[in-house]
Amino acid sequence: MIQFEHVCKRYGKTTILKDLNFTIPDGQFVVLIGPSGCGKTTTMKMINRLLEPDGGKVLIDGKDAGSMDRVELRRHIGYVIQQIGLFPNMTVAQNICVVPRLLKYDKERCDRIAHELLEMVEMPYDKYAGKYPNELSGGQQQRIGVLRALAGSPPVVLMDEPFGALDPMTREVLQDEVKKLQQKLHKTIVFVTHDMGEALKMADIIFFMNGGGIEQMASPEEMLENPASDLVRSFLGKHASNNGATAKIETFMRTNAYRVRKDRGVLECAEMMARNNVDTLLVTDEAEHYLGVVTIRGIKLWGKGLPNIETLIVQTPHTARIGDEAKESVDYLLESGDDYVVVLNADDTIAGIVTKTSVAKSVATTLWGDER
Amino acid sequence: MSAFFATYGSMLAEAIIVHVLYVLASVAVGFILGLALGILLSRVPRWSTVLIPVVSIFQTIPGLVFIGVLFIWIGMQPATVIIALSIYAMFPVLKNTYTGILGVQPKYVEAAKGCGMSSIQTLWRVELPLAMPTIIAGLRMAAIYTVSWAVLAAMIGLGGLGNFVYQGVSSNNNTLIIAGAIPAAILAIVIGALIDLLQRKVTPRGLKKEVGK
Numbered sequence: 001m002i003q004f005e006h007v008c009k010r011y012g013k014t015t016i017l018k019d020l021n022f023t024i025p026d027g028q029f030v031v032l033i034g035p036s037g038c039g040k041t042t043t044m045k046m047i048n049r050l051l052e053p054d055g056g057k058v059l060i061d062g063k064d065a066g067s068m069d070r071v072e073l074r075r076h077i078g079y080v081i082q083q084i085g086l087f088p089n090m091t092v093a094q095n096i097c098v099v100p101r102l103l104k105y106d107k108e109r110c111d112r113i114a115h116e117l118l119e120m121v122e123m124p125y126d127k128y129a130g131k132y133p134n135e136l137s138g139g140q141q142q143r144i145g146v147l148r149a150l151a152g153s154p155p156v157v158l159m160d161e162p163f164g165a166l167d168p169m170t171r172e173v174l175q176d177e178v179k180k181l182q183q184k185l186h187k188t189i190v191f192v193t194h195d196m197g198e199a200l201k202m203a204d205i206i207f208f209m210n211g212g213g214i215e216q217m218a219s220p221e222e223m224l225e226n227p228a229s230d231l232v233r234s235f236l237g238k239h240a241s242n243n244g245a246t247a248k249i250e251t252f253m254r255t256n257a258y259r260v261r262k263d264r265g266v267l268e269c270a271e272m273m274a275r276n277n278v279d280t281l282l283v284t285d286e287a288e289h290y291l292g293v294v295t296i297r298g299i300k301l302w303g304k305g306l307p308n309i310e311t312l313i314v315q316t317p318h319t320a321r322i323g324d325e326a327k328e329s330v331d332y333l334l335e336s337g338d339d340y341v342v343v344l345n346a347d348d349t350i351a352g353i354v355t356k357t358s359v360a361k362s363v364a365t366t367l368w369g370d371e372r
Numbered sequence: 373m374s375a376f377f378a379t380y381g382s383m384l385a386e387a388i389i390v391h392v393l394y395v396l397a398s399v400a401v402g403f404i405l406g407l408a409l410g411i412l413l414s415r416v417p418r419w420s421t422v423l424i425p426v427v428s429i430f431q432t433i434p435g436l437v438f439i440g441v442l443f444i445w446i447g448m449q450p451a452t453v454i455i456a457l458s459i460y461a462m463f464p465v466l467k468n469t470y471t472g473i474l475g476v477q478p479k480y481v482e483a484a485k486g487c488g489m490s491s492i493q494t495l496w497r498v499e500l501p502l503a504m505p506t507i508i509a510g511l512r513m514a515a516i517y518t519v520s521w522a523v524l525a526a527m528i529g530l531g532g533l534g535n536f537v538y539q540g541v542s543s544n545n546n547t548l549i550i551a552g553a554i555p556a557a558i559l560a561i562v563i564g565a566l567i568d569l570l571q572r573k574v575t576p577r578g579l580k581k582e583v584g585k
Contacts (some may be wrong), residue, residue: 071489074487083479085480098489098497102493133578
């Protein structure tokens with residue numbers, strides 16, 4: 001358990017932290033987030049006494065950190081930094097075993113630790129233990145950085161923007177791995193970031209800091225639902241508004257579906273399908289109301305000699321209306337194996353269709369911006 | 373040629389041995405002093421703003437003058453030469469040790485501290501190994517300079533390859549000058565090569581590629 005009691009910190013005349021009070025229970029994944037200069041890194045560095053408070057106390061398991069030997073204290077608190085900082089003069093195994101060696105573990109025990117940890121991140125010992133940091137990719141390096149922090153089995157691990165320097169793909173993978181490791185090993189993790197997506201994904205509790213104080217302390221769900229201030233809301237940004245649970249069907253819809261009137265001839269429809277390379281047409285009545293669909297299969301089986309397609313119309317099991325939640329229809333698409341869901345306006349005319357491709361396109365646009 | 377060796381052969385061999393001994397002794401002493409002072413200075417970088425300029429100025433005093441002064445003070449004995457050469461050999465090592473340690477990227481020091489290394493452990497396990505290529509470069513410079521400075525020993529009658537050079541100059545004998553100069557040059561090259569070899573041996577694989585990048 002980590003407690004801050006009335007902690008203050010100043011650099012010269014600038015106050016960095018003012019009267020900070022909070023408790024982090026064991027086994028929690030706590031993310032400190034906020035605008036730059038809000039004091040999040042300062043707060044974290046006070047836990048392993050890389051910085052000392054000017055006033056107040058930091059308690060670790062009820063004991064004043066200020067009264068402990070700081071070198072000894074740091075050996076029992078893992079530390080991961082943004083710039084990774086693997087020692088370039090040491091191999092992967094030596095880097096992992098830095099803390100165990102400082103703790104005077106014997107060689108066998110160190111080797112075992114290196115083995116087990118490398119195993120955990122699926123980097124085979126035989127292949128990687130003897131490599132030097134500059135022979136690894138950035139993602140692999142930071143994996144080792146995390147393992148180095150875990151090697152002395154510390155109950156608490158501090159991470160200072162650990163994935164800030166990695167590309168988005170690698171970052172995702174490492175986020176998942178660290179979250180998994182934390183759940184498996186029940187560590188208390190204090191994690192500093194400025195990326196709200198990362199905070200929402202990783203945290204049990206988010207501490208939103210601003211101007212040296214805590215603006216809001218809440219679980220990700222709660223923060224999304226009730227941001228305490230406009231600043232928090234602006235940080236939540238797209239995560240709050242584009243929350244999948246409230247997205248409407250029209251977000252995922254395409255409007256250029258092929259449609260025909262019910263009094264059209266069978267051959268004309270077959271030709272239209274062939275020309276546009278589709279196997280289904282949406283059918284409407286004279287007033288443009290949606291009636292159902294006609295498929296190429298229906299035309300082949302029963303279409304011979306019919307004057308028009310009216311009798312070939314089939315109903316689709318699932319249609320949606322503008323304004324519906326998207327989730328239901330997307331789930332249907334994924335589960336049923338159907339290729340599309342028809343979306344209707346309030347007056348039963350056709351608004352468009354949702355297909356797996358249109359969903360994927362729209363998701364991609366939300367994630368990476370409109371690049372078309 | 374053979375006549376030269378018949379006359380001067382044993383003298384030349386002796387001069388080379390004396391010269392090498394001067395170089396080895398003073399470089400060894402200078403290296404240890406330079407390393408120790410460089411480390412001390414790197415602990416208190418504030419002092420360096422005063423000390424490094426002082427050292428630089430001292431370094432510009434001609435060796436000739438310095439040996440002369442020491443000669444007056446201590447007298448004609450090998451210690452005079454070794455003290456003078458040691459101090460000159462110390463400068464490049466001191467400077468390179470200091471800049472090498474300060475040049476270690478802060479992230480490594482922060483990581484070391486965060487892992488729970490004491491400052492001594494940080495120095496031994498992280499800072500010195502990372503500064504080692506720079507320190508050895510200082511050693512190389514010190515050794516090569518010392519080979520040429522050791523020629524000055526002859527000035528106060530203490531032998532070494534300088535004997536040949538001085539005798540040659542005073543008697544206008546070019547053969548003698550060359551007989552002193554060529555072995556001195558070869559010595560400098562050989563010592564430089566040996567230190568390069570050492571450099572390669574002490575640089576861990578993990579650092580080599582970084583240098584090559």
